Amino acid sequence: MKARPTMSTSLIIKIASRNLLQDRLRFIATIVGIVFSIVLVNIQMGLFLSFERMVTTMIDHAPADLWIVPFGTKCFEDPSLLDAQDRTKALAVPGVSQATPVMIGFSEWTVPNGGTTPVFVIGSDESGAGLHPWNVTQGDTASLSSPNAVAVDATYFGRLGITKLGDTTEIRGQKARISEITDGIRSFTTTPYVFAPLARAQAYMGTPPGKVSYLLVNLAPNTDIAAVRNQLQTKLSKVEVLTPDEFRNRSRNFWLFGTGAGAALFAGALLGAIVGTVIIAQTLYSSTKDHLNEFATLRAIGSSNLYINKIIISQAVLSAVIGFAVAAGIGLIVVGMTARTALPIVMTPELTGGLFLLTVLMCVTSSVAAVVQVVRIDPARVFRQ
Amino acid sequence: MTAPVIEATDITKTLGAGASQVRALNGVSLALTGGELTLLMGPSGSGKTTLLSILGCMLTPTSGEVRILGRSIAGAPPGQLAELRRDHIGFIFQNYHLLPTLSALDNVRLALDVRGEPAGTALAKAKDVLATVGLSHKINAFPRQLSGGEQQRVAIARAIVGDASAILADEPTGALDSENGHAVMLLLSRIARDTNRGVLVVTHDPRALPFADRIIHMEDGRILNEEYSTTINGKRDWFDTATSFRRPKVTAGDEADWQPAHEAMSYAPAAK
Ligand SMILES: Nc1ncnc2c1ncn2[C@@H]1O[C@H](COP(=O)(O)OP(=O)(O)OP(=O)(O)O)[C@@H](O)[C@H]1O
Ligand SMILES: [Mg+2]
Numbered sequence: 001m002k003a004r005p006t007m008s009t010s011l012i013i014k015i016a017s018r019n020l021l022q023d024r025l026r027f028i029a030t031i032v033g034i035v036f037s038i039v040l041v042n043i044q045m046g047l048f049l050s051f052e053r054m055v056t057t058m059i060d061h062a063p064a065d066l067w068i069v070p071f072g073t074k075c076f077e078d079p080s081l082l083d084a085q086d087r088t089k090a091l092a093v094p095g096v097s098q099a100t101p102v103m104i105g106f107s108e109w110t111v112p113n114g115g116t117t118p119v120f121v122i123g124s125d126e127s128g129a130g131l132h133p134w135n136v137t138q139g140d141t142a143s144l145s146s147p148n149a150v151a152v153d154a155t156y157f158g159r160l161g162i163t164k165l166g167d168t169t170e171i172r173g174q175k176a177r178i179s180e181i182t183d184g185i186r187s188f189t190t191t192p193y194v195f196a197p198l199a200r201a202q203a204y205m206g207t208p209p210g211k212v213s214y215l216l217v218n219l220a221p222n223t224d225i226a227a228v229r230n231q232l233q234t235k236l237s238k239v240e241v242l243t244p245d246e247f248r249n250r251s252r253n254f255w256l257f258g259t260g261a262g263a264a265l266f267a268g269a270l271l272g273a274i275v276g277t278v279i280i281a282q283t284l285y286s287s288t289k290d291h292l293n294e295f296a297t298l299r300a301i302g303s304s305n306l307y308i309n310k311i312i313i314s315q316a317v318l319s320a321v322i323g324f325a326v327a328a329g330i331g332l333i334v335v336g337m338t339a340r341t342a343l344p345i346v347m348t349p350e351l352t353g354g355l356f357l358l359t360v361l362m363c364v365t366s367s368v369a370a371v372v373q374v375v376r377i378d379p380a381r382v383f384r385q
Numbered sequence: 386m387t388a389p390v391i392e393a394t395d396i397t398k399t400l401g402a403g404a405s406q407v408r409a410l411n412g413v414s415l416a417l418t419g420g421e422l423t424l425l426m427g428p429s430g431s432g433k434t435t436l437l438s439i440l441g442c443m444l445t446p447t448s449g450e451v452r453i454l455g456r457s458i459a460g461a462p463p464g465q466l467a468e469l470r471r472d473h474i475g476f477i478f479q480n481y482h483l484l485p486t487l488s489a490l491d492n493v494r495l496a497l498d499v500r501g502e503p504a505g506t507a508l509a510k511a512k513d514v515l516a517t518v519g520l521s522h523k524i525n526a527f528p529r530q531l532s533g534g535e536q537q538r539v540a541i542a543r544a545i546v547g548d549a550s551a552i553l554a555d556e557p558t559g560a561l562d563s564e565n566g567h568a569v570m571l572l573l574s575r576i577a578r579d580t581n582r583g584v585l586v587v588t589h590d591p592r593a594l595p596f597a598d599r600i601i602h603m604e605d606g607r608i609l610n611e612e613y614s615t616t617i618n619g620k621r622d623w624f625d626t627a628t629s630f631r632r633p634k635v636t637a638g639d640e641a642d643w644q645p646a647h648e649a650m651s652y653a654p655a656a657k
Binding site for chain 2: 010011012014015018019022293294297298299300301302303304305307379380382383384385
């Protein structure tokens with residue numbers, strides 16, 4: 001009689017699940033191991049994604065076709081400066097419809113009830129295609145043109161020592177007044193962003209006269225972007241002309257990999273995965289050891305190694321599914337809890353799917369030891385037990 | 386005469402290694418024929434279990450040949466031996482070896498599931514077979530909820546559900562009281578009525594004797610002699626021709642060898 005290709009899996013799953021549940025304590029230990037491991041990987045990768053998004057958030061919100069940046073700029077936060085006259089030269093290039101100066105840099109915010117805190121100032125003229133605050137919940141863009149007007153994010157109220165629209169303070173000894181409040185413009189450096197008109201921003205930062213950080217270039221309709229870029233590159237010296245994508249990649253590479261932050265997050269995730277795999281392997285191995293007589297019986301009554309391996313793999317996959325479900329629940333709670341903080345953990349469908357695959361992979365990898373043990377089993381031992 | 390379901394020729398088996406090496410079997414030849422219940426008896430350590438393991442394709446002999454339904458298993462890899470066990474041999478153990486996490490029904494169905502038989506027909510067959518061993522009312526019970534005798538009947542059901550050609554039992558009544566032992570032997574002798582199926586039972590239990598068609602005595606890894614229970618009725622005429630196996634130590638007509646055993650019978654043999 002030859003085995004038919006269609007195999008009933010229900011009995012396999014029954015045996016697998018009962019093997020798992022028979023030793024409750026060990027089962028809980030397995031699940032806890034998987035959950036810890038996956039939550040750790042989840043947090044690390046969620047931070048990575050969050051970091052990745054935040055690193056480019058300013059570039060994402062700048063309505064530019066091209067960026068003129070000081071030569072060698074490594075990231076958006078780079079303190080190098082351009083000559084302000086470059087704007088005139090850029091505007092002279094055919095196809096360039098706007099070249100908007102943007103000023104960025106660190107400064108010192110006086111907390112009204114004592115002390116100071118560093119802030120990251122972004123200056124851009126309120127008219128035209130500059131880098132303006134978004135997600136404005138109170139005040140309006142026009143209000144930034146009023147004297148000493150700045151925009152800040154509600155997330156940082158505590159840090160900045162302010163509570164509401166109209167509060168006043170000083171930045172580097174110069175007056176500032178909260179005239180716009182945004183929601184969710186957060187910095188991965190955890191330094192609060194402060195938006196101000198260009199000239200005020202320069203004053204807040206003490207920028208040397210005639211200098212700006214970036215020029216945002218907008219093109220006339222139907223302009224060949226590559227041609228304009230070449231011309232800008234040849235007309236201007238000591239600058240680089242980048243597309244937003246290029247600038248994003250540069251920023252990302254600098255912050256995530258240049259600084260080692262990304263590598264640290266990945267290393268943490270890898271460690272989590274390895275520890276998880278070892279824990280599951282250990283519990284699966286000891287579970288298999290406990291059921292060795294039953295596996296020997298299966299072998300004695302003529303089951304194939306495949307059949308037995310399916311039971312062990314099913315044990316692994318069942319653990320994975322249950323462990324993942326719990327981990328995903330905890331992950332959602334963590335995402336919810338960090339959503340309003342300076343460094344929210346991000347969950348995407350891709351990350352969720354990836355984590356599930358990782359869980360299954362971890363569990364299946366860890367069943368190797370158990371499988372090897374069972375394959376070597378001597379069916380004749382059933383006569384001696 | 387039907388061809389033997391299992392035929393072993395000149396089997397030797399060396400177990401262990403180095404100083405503790407034991408020659409567990411030393412030139413054993415034996416054929417198991419359909420429609421026959423054979424008892425394998427002998428002192429502890431005489432090699433009964435080892436022989437059963439070899440006949441059941443669980444161990445490979447050091448030398449000699451084993452044929453299952455006429456086919457030699459020489460050189461077969463473990464996977465193929467497992468297939469032979471699955472398709473042709475049913476095992477019954479002293480300690481039942483049921484899966485504790487499965488119900489009686491699932492334990493029986495397991496023997497079909499490992500062959501890839503669809504769940505529907507497997508369940509139906511398993512129920513039928515459990516009915517024939519008298520356990521229709523216990524199909525959903527787990528082994529721990531069953532008595533030893535009931536567990537052994539589940540194990541018998543598992544052994545026969547796949548229509549095995551040979552049923553090999555190692556001390557099937559060893560852990561049972563006399564009533565349950567009797568029930569188990571009765572079942573086994575009924576199973577052996579099927580001319581396509583041979584039953585070999587290793588036992589120390591003299592109460593099993595009345596159920597035997599043949600008794601093989603082993604000692605020190607050899608077959609000492611054989612007896613035929615047909616002598617109860619005074620018929621010894623097929624003593625020489627009944628089987629195709631060789632009996633190295635028994636000479637035909639050696640009456641004194643086997644006569645006393647049957648006088649010690651404690652209960653009546655199953656009707657044949
Ligand atoms: N795995 C092994 N390694 C070494 N020697 C073994 C092994 N298994 C069995 N033996 C030896 O082989 C011989 C035959 O053993 P076997 O189990 O076949 O005897 P048996 O007739 O079934 O005995 P019992 O009636 O006690 O079950 C014994 O001497 C035993 O000690
Ligand atoms: Mg034995």
